[in-house]
Amino acid sequence: MLRFEHVSKRYPDAGDALVDVNFHLAHGEMAFLTGRSGAGKSTLLKLIAMMEQCTRGVVMLDGKNITRIGDSKIPYLRRNLGLIFQDYKLLNDRTVFDNVALPLVVSGHSHQEIGRRVRAALDKVSLLGKERKHPLALSGGEQQRVGIARAIVNKPKLILADEPTGNLDPELSAEVMHMFEQFMQVGVTILIATHDIELINRLGHRVLHLDKGHLVTS
Numbered sequence: 001m002l003r004f005e006h007v008s009k010r011y012p013d014a015g016d017a018l019v020d021v022n023f024h025l026a027h028g029e030m031a032f033l034t035g036r037s038g039a040g041k042s043t044l045l046k047l048i049a050m051m052e053q054c055t056r057g058v059v060m061l062d063g064k065n066i067t068r069i070g071d072s073k074i075p076y077l078r079r080n081l082g083l084i085f086q087d088y089k090l091l092n093d094r095t096v097f098d099n100v101a102l103p104l105v106v107s108g109h110s111h112q113e114i115g116r117r118v119r120a121a122l123d124k125v126s127l128l129g130k131e132r133k134h135p136l137a138l139s140g141g142e143q144q145r146v147g148i149a150r151a152i153v154n155k156p157k158l159i160l161a162d163e164p165t166g167n168l169d170p171e172l173s174a175e176v177m178h179m180f181e182q183f184m185q186v187g188v189t190i191l192i193a194t195h196d197i198e199l200i201n202r203l204g205h206r207v208l209h210l211d212k213g214h215l216v217t218s
């Protein structure tokens with residue numbers, strides 16, 4: 001599903017963020033991406049989300065080389081990705097429904113289809129009753145679940161999550177992880193960047209550990 005071959009990333013004036021990184025994630029696999037602050041976790045996720053380009057090497061996503069694709073193809077390829085961020089990145093002047101609907105509106109689905117899929121996604125994260133609320137009227141855990149619903153509404157093959165439990169208490173973190181495991185069970189591939197060692201140890205999935213841009217375990 002996802003393959004890094006000799007991938008390096010150097011930011012101008014900032015040195016190497018990733019150095020000769022190699023790994024493969026199979027369809028339906030769930031893995032944690034760990035490492036100290038500045039180790040290169042967000043950079044690695046940004047290469048997959050096509051928000052940055054690698055300096056060397058090849059990134060393969062679902063059989064396609066996404067290393068040097070043209071800007072016009074990026075929105076189309078991103079439809080297969082679900083992106084989840086620590087700070088939720090919700091639009092606070094829109095309702096929960098509208099936030100979750102956004103990826104479907106962008107990809108031009110019918111009104112009816114949007115309604116059906118948004119409700120299905122909200123049901124998966126147990127937020128069906130909150131469609132008309134605005135994000136700021138929800139708790140942190142609920143806002144994170146809106147972010148998750150938005151990430152899964154397009155039925156992505158790969159979910160990338162950057163510190164998805166960073167703002168949540170242990171109970172909510174466990175709930176969010178349980179949700180990820182359910183997606184994994186239906187064949188979604190999931191890569192989660194996190195500092196939460198306790199959570200990683202408890203769940204026992206594969207760990208990709210970065211040390212100053214080098215992948216030291218995979």
Ligand SMILES: Nc1ncnc2c1ncn2[C@@H]1O[C@H](COP(=O)(O)OP(=O)(O)OP(=O)(O)O)[C@@H](O)[C@H]1O
Binds near residue numbers: 014017040041
């Ligand atoms: N846009 C950028 N321009 C220049 N340097 C950058 C940029 N983004 C990241 N870096 C540098 O690349 C290195 C890796 O950063 P990155 O954000 O990928 O690490 P991280 O492991 O995600 O850290 P954190 O856990 O703090 O989010 C750091 O030295 C950082 O300063």
